[in-house]
């Protein structure tokens with residue numbers, strides 16, 4: 410998802426007998442759905458895993474502004490431009506909420522950003538795919554934010570208080586994102602033959618990369634058990650992916666578009682849609698840094714950080730000077 | 740020198756005349772910028788009519804371990820609740 414393949418810092422789920430007294434009290438709170446707050450005792454591995462997960466989630470929100478930011482100046486109408494601008498601005502806010510949640514665990518935001526820029530931390534694979542035309546703005550809002558919503562709604566119940574509260578706030582803002590995207594798709598699917606073709610192409614191109622957002626299939630996901638016991642992962646990757654497919658098929662049909670791949674078929678027995686697996690080798694390759702957009706995205710983030718340094722430093726120097734003058738005057 | 744902007748805690752009074760409520764945090768070089776940033780981040784959808792910002796390091800808080808000594812004494816004082824007293828219906832509303 411926005412946090413994919415977060416390596417859980419743990420050597421496996423401990424049984425109650427293996428736990429220390431503190432660990433038992435901690436796990437009991439989690440089992441009773443009592444939130445863990447920043448100053449409560451928590452196992453080091455819980456803290457470390459959360460920093461990775463929330464950090465990766467935060468980075469995804471920020472890097473996720475780039476594919477859409479790419480189209481702000483070329484939106485087809487002033488209204489669409491204002492909407493896209495507001496959507497991308499929301500994503501900056503999401504990044505902030507999540508960095509703040511991570512900071513309550515004792516890391517600094519600057520440190521997290523430096524970890525990203527040095528390649529020690531990741532962001533979601535989806536943002537390494539390019540946005541080629543305006544139809545992609547529709548498909549991204551609808552599918553990428555749609556997939557994010559499924560993950561984030563579940564995470565509202567996560568055990569760590571600040572993370573849970575950030576998710577609640579984010580979820581309130583997300584349905585605007587999905588709806589504005591779907592609205593673009595509705596317009597294009599009902600437009601000229603060429604516009605409908607663009608909408609279909611965007612759906613087809615983004616379908617598998619979006620399925621990959623949920624992370625590898627459960628049988629290849631090694632980190633699930635401990636994270637689920639800690640309630641920092643609420644559902645398995647495949648459960649969330651299935652939910653996404655089931656809700657999206659109907660939306661594709663309403664648009665009058667073709668299904669993006671022939672494997673999508675209703676299954677009477679399971680009561681769910683079957684679908685084809687994405688090419689997982691492509692996924693692992695993108696994660697490794699070899700996707701179509703990895704280099705450009707990191708370059709853009711690095712430039713933003715480096716080019717903004719004089720502003721950050723200048724404002725800080727000004728604030729210190731003002732504070733000193735105030736002290737002198739008193 | 741460490742030039743990371745300090746952390747501020749943001750409190751917002753919603754539309755309905757309620758108290759300011761903690762909504763989240765942000766980084767800013769000074770109070771003025773903290774208020775501007777809070778406006779941009781936390782009131783984009785008419786969430787508030789007033790903003791307070793406090794630098795996080797100035798907040799004093801109780802420790803989780805103090806829970807017992809701090810809050811247990813009030814558990815035994817049920818008479819602080821109006822429902823403790825049975826008043827006959829004939830008295831009327833009280």
Ligand SMILES: [Fe+2]
Nearest residue numbers: 470499500503
């Ligand atoms: Fe977001």
Ligand SMILES: [Fe+2]
Nearest residue numbers: 500554583586
């Ligand atoms: Fe979003």
